[in-house]
Amino acid sequence: MAQGENENIIPINIEEEMRGAYIDYSMSVIVSRALPDVRDGLKPVHRRILFGMQELGVLHNKSYKKSARIVGEVLGKYHPHGDSAVYETMVRMAQPWSLRYPMVDGQGNFGSVDGDNPAAMRYTEARLKRIAEELLVDINKETVDFQFNFDDSLKEPIVLPAKVPALLLNGASGIAVGMATNMAPHNLGEVIDGIVAYIDDNEITVEGLMEHIIAPDFPTGGIIYGYNGVKAAFETGRGRVVMRGKANVEIKDGGNKEMIVITEIPYMVNKASMVEKTAALINEKKIDGISAIRDESDRSGMRIVYELKRDAISSVVLNNLYKHTQLQTSFSVNNVALVKGRPHTLNLKDMIVHYVNHRHEVVIRRTEYELREAEKRAHILQGYLIALDHLDEVISLIRSSADPETARNGLIEKFDLSEIQARAILDMRLQRLTGMERDKIINEYKEIMALIDELNEILASEEKRMEIIKGELAEMRARYADDRRTEIEHNAEDFSYEDMIPNEEVIITVSHEGYVKRTALTEYRTQGRGGVGSRGVSTKQDDFTEYLFTASTHNYLLIFTDKGKLFWLKTYAIPEGSKTSKGRPIQNLISIEQDDKIRSIIQVADLNDQDYLNNHFLVMVTKKGVIKKTTLEQYSRPRTNGIIALNIREDDQLVNVEMTNGSQHIVIAAKSGRAIHFNESAVRPMGRTATGVRAIRLNDDNDYVIGMVCASEENATLLVVSEKGYGKRSKLDEYRITNRGGKGVKAMSVTEKTGTLVAIKEVVESDDLMIINKSGITIRISVDGLRVMGRATQGVRLIKVGENDEISSVEKISKEEEIEVIEDATVITDENPEASSDEPSTDESEDSSEEGNETND
Incomplete structure (x- = not known):
């Protein structure tokens, strides 16, 4: 070793170094990769894809763009990780069987519910879904904070404004270090009804919210079997939701045989794999009573047919399918999300509270931005009006000035204008001096001042801000709400002793x-x-x-x-x-x-x-x-x-x-x-x-x-x-x-x-x-x-x-509706001599209204 080299070597304890490095790695995975933010419901990679696509201009009403171009945009500017990770994430965001409300509109082969791989990114194209754009609305109005990207060359949003509650709508899943998250999707109409109920009554309980948000609503439909797991998940943030495929028993042509027809499967189940494993179980004699299996699924929908033997009992076979195959699975809810950068387990109300607080902050920041812009415009219009009121003097001053700076200073000094107003007057086109243009300026000024008053009222009233949030949610409900796909079927465990x-x-x-x-x-x-x-x-x-x-x-x-x-x-x-x-x-x-x-x-x-x-x-x-x-x-x-x-x-x-x-x-x-x-x-x-x-x-x-x-x-x-x-x-x-x-x-x-x-x-x-x-x-x-x-x-x-x-x-x-009167009961009538007179007593002198004194409180 050359002399002086060991001067750059610092001896450290390897145990302490590994502990510190692992903690840094853990926090990086937790905060920057695996867990969603409670406010917009997105992990960093999802947020970067959506923001990158907006910056690239691939909106829902624009042409599709090659997936490779989108992936390159996200990789080069915001997400310094593997291209396959970004593409796979974008593909999942486009799959209607993976997300309850897909965020990406894909064109080409984006995989299938059978587990088929998507085409390479050079073949497929994509653009944003309209609902995804709602997450980005008002992002240019300083509604959220931005941070520098990985090389400090650009800025990216820390969180999106999120006009729709994406965390509850699409859920999330991810494995961090020492923790994981697995959040279920829900129905948009129900979620918005629940949020509005919370805004109307901040003291509403989880049980009260469950009157609006009934249960998770999975993209593939199916049946939630039993409600105890749903209730536990809503109340504590953890619960096991049992899911079943939707099955109907049909009679085969001729009426001699029955068929079990599956039209919906549990969430995140691979259809082809389920059919293959079922066939294997039939061959191994673990499931009896099925003579043939066919997958008749096509563009019109899913249809898996199990033909039964003549002596088979359909209910018994179906219960065996539930027991031994993925026709019945469970979804383990673990609602872990980042709250102010720290992981928290959240119940249903917690998620709604954090979302409403986020939207409240967005409305405040948006209103403040719009107020600043309106005041800037009003300031310029005030300058225009002053110039129009002294038009001849302004023109004379400008014509007599040697250069623009002299004219600007002259306007400021003579008419008490600001530099911004003076510059705007000098930049004014001559056509603005016509009578019609003058009226337009006056009307615009009145409108701007009315807008300023309205914005100030919004900033002064929390009630008005909450009404704005409710109005925006109602707009989202009218635009995107659809029917519930997942049905709920109660089992015996759902009923308590009181229910009986x-x-x-x-x-x-x-x-x-x-x-x-x-x-x-x-x-x-x-x-x-x-x-x-x-x-x-x-x-x-x-x-x-x-x-x-x-x-x-x-x-x-x-x-x-x-x-x-x-x-x-x-x-x-x-x-x-x-x-x-x-x-x-x-x-x-x-x-x-x-x-x-x-x-x-x-x-x-x-x-x-x-x-x-x-x-x-x-x-x-x-x-x-x-x-x-x-x-x-x-x-x-x-x-x-x-x-x-x-x-x-x-x-x-x-x-x-x-x-x-x-x-x-x-x-x-x-x-x-x-x-x-x-x-x-x-x-x-x-x-x-x-x-x-x-x-x-x-x-x-x-x-x-x-x-x-x-x-x-x-x-x-x-x-x-x-x-x-x-x-x-x-x-x-x-x-x-x-x-x-x-x-x-x-x-x-x-x-x-x-x-x-x-x-x-x-x-x-x-x-x-x-x-x-x-x-x-x-x-x-x-x-x-x-x-x-x-x-x-x-x-x-x-x-x-x-x-x-x-x-x-x-x-x-x-009183009962039907009264049984005892016929032989002794009855004393009003004429009975034992009854006292109805004449009132005249002893009113004892009536007193003296005021009492309080005893000890």
Whole structure:
């Protein structure tokens, strides 16, 4: 070794050098080769091909150009890799069985679904598809960033403006270092509907988006078998989608033999290879019942015929084909894409969010560019108008100037013009000085100023920008949307236990001791008012039915206890029982303490509908007259052991919970027969664990709240019931509105005969009432049998109550279409002497509207 040579040798640790070099290589493959960008859905080679073809001018309405010329353009300017890689990529972009929406319009042999190789690039020709040009629209308006190419001689776009969401439309596949991507194609119409739904409601869930984007839509059609994999892919970004070819059973001429005819095959399956392998399996006796195979595919479409033997069962043979051949395959979804240069696994909503954000940025940058150009033009037109207003002076100044520079400086100095305006005036042709041309300049200036105002409005309003995006998407939908090709066929795995349960109305009963059951609504019959009832519940000694209501089997039940805890339970999870059965202890279903007791049950159909959750409230009232209002959203995340719904003091307990829309009338009744009526707006929303504020001032320590009504309309009708079986209907407007925290007004004239107040309900004439006493006797009566009476009356008898018995619960239920009336039921009519007078009490002096004070929040 010559002296001085080892001065250029730097000793390094080979392990560290290889680690660093491999990381650099990995990142290069990940970022610059294998993974698509989430914004335009393209890998660098696809982006360069499309941009290169546009720069070359091979648009959809221009002549085809040799593929070799296009490949050379892309290689020489943007993509310093092998020519075969570029050509193969371009070929795939032209194959309608590879891409759901091909980006290249190929002429010549571009391969086939049988796996035939395309012709050499010197023979084929290509040009851009119109939909591909939509990805490049506005690229010359500074809408995206550019970077230098490999030799810094040209610039290429980092990302395309992407007027269509190519990532969702065509998917992508690629193997990087340590990761891979495999994204499914979708239907353009469905995707755009989903994007518009997201723009309209940013809080939409993946499940909500799936109402628009149903499933992947593969270029070769076929059938998606089972939906669980699709759902997993949409929700998590990973899932296994099972695909099947589309098969029909036909009768051969003569009617003695059947044929299985395949007209569509799974995505990315080589048709010729599938037929060959099927023939091999038949020869090996692994598939039986097929006598002949023919590929009858032609220009009109695909047709693979499997002739069956005379004794073959077509369904059995078809299932064997699904099991042993590529007639059934799977597509493993792995939605990995680059987000700000880093690989991320994305669910359906993530991809839509990133696309909309990208389009939003494109619209902003395009508007800013157009505004700059409009302002430049307006500036020049202002100069023209100044010159035209002083035409003789301008001409005189120009004629007297020795050279253009002198004239320019003279114009700037005399008319306060900019250099740009002065130069434009000097460059103006003489024909622009005519009257007609003057009018054109004035009109153009007005149009430009109107455009500037419009562009400024767009930049000032995100809502306008989103409307522009929606409008452009609607344009793309109208131009390119087509019918779904891939059908969806559900399998047994798609159905959960809940899916097997009919969604129907049932009666839920809860006893005083905590026994619960659900019963078919048809087991309860309607009787006349005043009837003795029928035995509806078999309870143990000293137990009685306390709650009875209707519910849908698929609803969530929000169960509130007197200690202020909340538990969640699906209705179908409650064991079914007969009308006379005892039921199951509630402790077997929820983690309620032995000394705790159910106070209210609220039904909610869907705990994932954010708009519904945020616009509905739970209003709670305690025995001591404390009220609290909280958004339903704060109670929408079920937990096995329940949560604290309301912080309650030791000497108090929860009485009732109602769901409201935020603008209802609240009426709270007390045992003493008084009730307070105020607007819901008088109670502000509070946190989940807040204590609440005072709702009603009670008479004394023995008085307590017995119930609450949250009515939507002021003309609602209220029903009150006493412990001795008396009740009446009165109009809500008879309960005058007072301040929250007052004593309220008389709701019922309480006497020794009526007993104290036990229930208050909002009712309509189509309702039925289910009245239960502590001995377990129930009676169902129609509300329309009760006439509306004055607020301060004591009402009429609704049910005969034994000497040592009393009413324990009153619930309203929907009237059945066909009502079975017990003919021998004892009925007390309005003429019955035991019924009280309808004349209202005159005891109005006790009515008070004193304002209460809030307790701790």
